[in-house]
Amino acid sequence: MHIDWSVTQVYNTIMSVATGVGLLMLVRFGGLLRSGQRISLEGWALGFAVPGFILTLTGGHMTLTWPLSKIGFPFDDIIFGEPSLAFGVMLLAGAIFLWRSSLMSLESGVAAKESKEQSASLMTHLAEAVHPLSYFAAAMGLALISIGIAGMYYQLFAAPPEEPISGRFADYPMLEATFISMLYALTGLGAILLPFSLAKGNPAVLAIIKFCWTITGILFTLFGALNYFTHIGLILNTM
Template sequence: MHIDWSQTQVYNTIMSVATGIALLMLVRFSQHVTRGDKISLEGWSIGFAVPGFILTLTGGAMTLTWPLSKIGFPFDDIIFGEPTLAFGVMLLGGAILIWRRSNLHHKAELSDKEAKQQSGVLTSQLIDMIRPLSYFAAAMGLALISIAIAGVYYQLFAAPPEEPISGRFADYPLLEASFISGLYAVTGIGAILLPFSLATRNPIVTRIMGLCWRVTGILFVLFGAMNYFTHIGLIINTM
């Protein structure tokens, strides 16, 4: 198979790494806030803004230009582009909210003891600020589950035989379809639980959501890192 790579682009590598890191950061940030740990809100806002910018940029480009349609995979532009764009914009929105909260926190000039006493107030304020975003997150969670069902039903996500590692399973399309669909479905479950976790503060719901995102975050990072090798190999083998 020959592909004219000057006519198309593939962003799945950095998309996957940024998505995984962002999911892991969401879990860790929620743990710090609920425990009342002393944290740098500016640091976390920038931490969310960086993958948010990357995902907004790459997801927006894929959503608007459909580059993968030029190599015969137009459905992948929807599957990868639109959820990535949505996640990136939500991360940027969250980063702005946390940054604004950090400015108010500094203006208050609280001592360490007072800051510890104010941790419950900070948690409530952050929850109130993030709750509107959680509704869109839940809706996109439903979309992720829909994509997961389509992935298994149509046996999508199978790598071409020219791709190293993943291409060895080209004759078993259901294998990779099940893996990627599983990542999407579990991530979607966590997103659906987000507004319920914020509304009820039920520790069981929060733990399930955190487990979903922790597992998928690690897998997205590892899969994306591996794809830096496999996608370079695919390009070399199809030039």
């Protein structure tokens, strides 16, 4: 198998890492808010902005130019590009909100060290501000589940035999199709539940979201890190 790598770009490596870290940061930030611990709004704004920018840039480029279609995988431009773009923009929106909240706190003379009362106030304000955006997140959650179903139905995501490690399972396409599809579906389930958690603050709903995004965040991060090796090997084996 020969691929002309000069005509396309494959960067779902960093997209996967940024997605995983973004999900884990959302879980951690929510936990800090609920526990009343000290929060650096500037720090979390920067933390969300970095993966948000990466996902917006790479997801936007993939969505608008379809680079993977040039090597025979046009459906991957939809699967990887559009969810990354949506998640990236939402992370950037969150970063802007936190940065603005930090500036307002400084102007009002509030110290950066948040007390439990101040954290509770911030959590209430954040829930009210993010609630309208959560409807778009839920809609994208449905899209992620749809992608997961398509992955299983069409047996997508199988690595070519030329790819190290993952390519060893090329003869078992349902294996990787099941793994990646479950990642998408679990992430989507957490997104669908987001509006309900913000409206009611139901502990059971919050626990489900935390479970979904912790598991998928870890797996997306590790899978993306592994792909730095496997994709380099794929390129070298198909040049």
